Amino acid sequence: MRLAVLGATGGVGRHIVAHALADGHTVTAAVRDPARLEATHENLTVLRADALDTASLTEVVGGADAVLSGMGQLGRHDPLKPASTSARAAVEAMTATGVRRIVVVSAAPLNRSGAGQSWLAHRVLAPALRAVLKELYADLEVMERILRESEVEWTSVRPPRLTNAPGSGTYRHQVDAGPAGNAIARADVARAMLDFVTAPETVRRTVGVSS
Numbered sequence: 001m002r003l004a005v006l007g008a009t010g011g012v013g014r015h016i017v018a019h020a021l022a023d024g025h026t027v028t029a030a031v032r033d034p035a036r037l038e039a040t041h042e043n044l045t046v047l048r049a050d051a052l053d054t055a056s057l058t059e060v061v062g063g064a065d066a067v068l069s070g071m072g073q074l075g076r077h078d079p080l081k082p083a084s085t086s087a088r089a090a091v092e093a094m095t096a097t098g099v100r101r102i103v104v105v106s107a108a109p110l111n112r113s114g115a116g117q118s119w120l121a122h123r124v125l126a127p128a129l130r131a132v133l134k135e136l137y138a139d140l141e142v143m144e145r146i147l148r149e150s151e152v153e154w155t156s157v158r159p160p161r162l163t164n165a166p167g168s169g170t171y172r173h174q175v176d177a178g179p180a181g182n183a184i185a186r187a188d189v190a191r192a193m194l195d196f197v198t199a200p201e202t203v204r205r206t207v208g209v210s211s
Contacts, residue, residue, distance in 0.1 A: 001197070002026045004064040004099075006051040006071050006086055009036040011162065012105050013070030015190035017044070020068075023194065030060040051086040057093035066101035066197045067094060070190075072140075084142035091150045101153045101203075103193045106140045108160040108179050108208060116177025116208055121160075125182075144206070155202040157193050159184045159209050167191060173209045175201060181210030 003020050007013035008029035020027045021041045030049040031037050050056040061067050071086040147154040160179045167187025172180050192209045196202040
């Protein structure tokens with residue numbers, strides 16, 4: 001497949017690029033600073049682009065079979081609101097170029113129903129995180145709303161606490177439910193996102209993932 005990756009130098013994004021190339025896909029990575037992307041491969045094209053700008057993304061997503069986004073806030077009070085702003089730009093660029101499929105990374109605390117999660121995770125941990133990191137989760141909620149209101153075939157992957165542990169290559173997942181576990185390696189989130197690109201049961205759904 002031809003894949004466009006947004007946030008390719010981030011914690012999840014760089015693993016998406018690595019897994020996609022290892023799987024034999026052709027990858028176009030959108031980055032503000034190409035020097036920050038260490039990966040090199042004959043099937044990798046690195047484009048200097050602003051993932052928050054529709055016009056800038058048009059060249060990146062044009063001709064792609066799917067878009068994968070690891071975009072998220074760099075800090076608690078990121079004024080750019082990168083998750084929602086990039087989602088809006090991506091949807092507009094995809095609509096303009098006829099691309100249908102997008103998989104994004106979100107977060108477990110957005111599972112307000114509590115489906116698939118323990119009482120502690122749903123009633124204690126998630127509300128506490130939403131209170132402390134309210135701007136971050138508000139940005140992700142707007143991102144998901146933009147996707148729901150669009151015509152694209154989206155999947156929002158909701159992991160719990162992210163770690164930098166080596167990926168195991170395996171994960172647990174639940175469609176339209178929270179993750180069963182309380183942590184997952186960023187590399188395994190990337191693995192799941194790539195797997196979900198071709199999983200029809202995840203289209204226009206949220207998916208909780210954990211180790």
